[in-house]
Amino acid sequence: MSEETGSNQKEDEALVRARELLADGRLEECLSVLKTYWLNNPADPQAALLFSQLMSEAGRGELSTKLEKLSEKLINGSSEKQDATISGADDKGSPQELFEAGYGLIDIRQHELAAMLLNRAVNLLPDEPVINYELGFSLMSLGRFQKAIPYFEQAAKLQEDFDTCLNLAVCLTMTRRSQEARDLLKRLEKLAHSDEEKKELAHRAVVLRRLDTLKSKTQLSLRDWLYILYGSIMINPKPPAGREDYQSIAATLAVLKGVLEGLRTEIEAVEYYSPYSKPLAQILGELMELPMDSYKGPARPDRALLVMSWASDIIGP
Numbered sequence: 001m002s003e004e005t006g007s008n009q010k011e012d013e014a015l016v017r018a019r020e021l022l023a024d025g026r027l028e029e030c031l032s033v034l035k036t037y038w039l040n041n042p043a044d045p046q047a048a049l050l051f052s053q054l055m056s057e058a059g060r061g062e063l064s065t066k067l068e069k070l071s072e073k074l075i076n077g078s079s080e081k082q083d084a085t086i087s088g089a090d091d092k093g094s095p096q097e098l099f100e101a102g103y104g105l106i107d108i109r110q111h112e113l114a115a116m117l118l119n120r121a122v123n124l125l126p127d128e129p130v131i132n133y134e135l136g137f138s139l140m141s142l143g144r145f146q147k148a149i150p151y152f153e154q155a156a157k158l159q160e161d162f163d164t165c166l167n168l169a170v171c172l173t174m175t176r177r178s179q180e181a182r183d184l185l186k187r188l189e190k191l192a193h194s195d196e197e198k199k200e201l202a203h204r205a206v207v208l209r210r211l212d213t214l215k216s217k218t219q220l221s222l223r224d225w226l227y228i229l230y231g232s233i234m235i236n237p238k239p240p241a242g243r244e245d246y247q248s249i250a251a252t253l254a255v256l257k258g259v260l261e262g263l264r265t266e267i268e269a270v271e272y273y274s275p276y277s278k279p280l281a282q283i284l285g286e287l288m289e290l291p292m293d294s295y296k297g298p299a300r301p302d303r304a305l306l307v308m309s310w311a312s313d314i315i316g317p
Contacts, residue, residue, distance in 0.1 A: 015046060022054055030054055035113060042116050045074035048101070051113075063104035070097040070117075095124040099131055102138075111138040122151070129159040133167075140167060145174040162191040169204055173211060176220075182208055206231075257287055260305070268302035271295045281307040 014037040021030035031054060038047035052067035073094045102117035118135035125131055136151035152168035165188050172181035185204055192198045210228045214220060226232040260267065270292045272281035278294075284307065285292030295306060 015050065018050055022050070022057065025057075027054060027058055035110070039112060039116060042120065043074060045071045048074060055108075060104075060108065063101075063108065066097070066100045066104045070094075070101040073097045095121045095128075095131070098124075099134070103134055106134060106138060106141075109141075111141045114138045115142065126154070127158060129155045129164075132158070133164055136164075136171075137167065140171055145171040149175070160191070162188065162193075162197055165191060166200065166204070173204070173207060176211065176215075178208055178211055178215070253283060253287060256284070260288075266303055267305045269293060269300075269304040271300075271304045271306045273306060273308040277307040 014033060018030050018034040018037065021027075021033060034047065034050055034054065038044065038051065041047055048067050048071035052064045052071060055061075055067060056064040098117045098121035102114045102121060105111075105114035105117065115135060115138040118131060118138060122128070122131045122135050132151045132155035136148040136155060139145075139148035139151065149168065149171045152164055152171060156164045156168060165184055169181045169184045169188065172178075172184065181204075185201060185208070188201055188204075192201045207228055210231070214224055214228065217224065220228070267288065267290060270281045270285040270288070270290050271294060272278040272292070273295045281292050284290075284305070290305075296304070
């Protein structure tokens with residue numbers, strides 16, 4: 001058996017496995033198998049079609065339709081020798097389908113797949129600002145800040161707006177290109193019109209000031225970045241590998257309560273953002289003798305302490 005034949009058989013097995021998992025209703029497992037396969041075989045229309053069926057089962061009808069259209073376009077534009085990049089001649093009109101599917105995948109936070117499709121779209125339409133922006137956003141969301149910069153730069157060059165320049169400033173900050181980020185913030189002053197935009201601009205200036213305080217450090221730790229981006233304090237920089245004992249948890253809560261009291265910020269309630277953060281919110285509420293409730297949004301009249309479990313896809317506060 002040749003190496004190519006063995007590879008094709010392995011690919012076929014992956015699709016068969018994904019179909020079996022979908023038929024059994026094991027959607028998360030199907031997603032994992034199918035995602036790996038599609039990333040390795042970006043031009044396979046069967047992968048796009050199966051992902052369309054998966055999204056339909058998950059109640060994502062609009063995205064399912066977009067993926068089905070992409071699959072049809074891939075079938076119509078296929079040739080005997082397929083590359084990772086679709087050629088304009090064989091795939092006339094495909095940038096639209098690639099973009100629509102990629103944009104839909106961003107909405108469900110499948111940024112790796114979105115970046116794969118949007119990268120192919122931008123190869124076909126390099127001067128389209130929206131495609132450049134969304135590709136930059138996907139890469140930024142994946143933490144690939146250096147790779148995202150050229151796409152945000154191209155998008156800003158073609159169509160300068162607040163969001164594009166802000167995200168470019170974020171990427172420049174995350175790659176420690178402080179002066180370039182600072183210069184960009186000055187340009188952003190002319191583009192910031194709403195109170196929300198002005199507030200975000202002011203926050204970015206604070207982030208750069210925090211970054212400057214650590215410029216002597218060659219390598220920045222997770223604790224450093226939490227301070228730079230959020231002004232947060234990591235109580236346990238090295239969490240234990242196993243489950244923490246009650247004494248350790250109690251000590252952490254005591255430190256956290258002390259930090260909050262030291263900040264001298266009047267807190268009237270404790271909120272949790274998701275079920276994952278509810279236990280800590282409940283304990284803090286009891287410890288500080290405050291009412292505890294789920295997140296009620298920014299319009300809440302009283303001052304609330306919001307408890308969140310860490311989310312790797314959050315960029316900025």
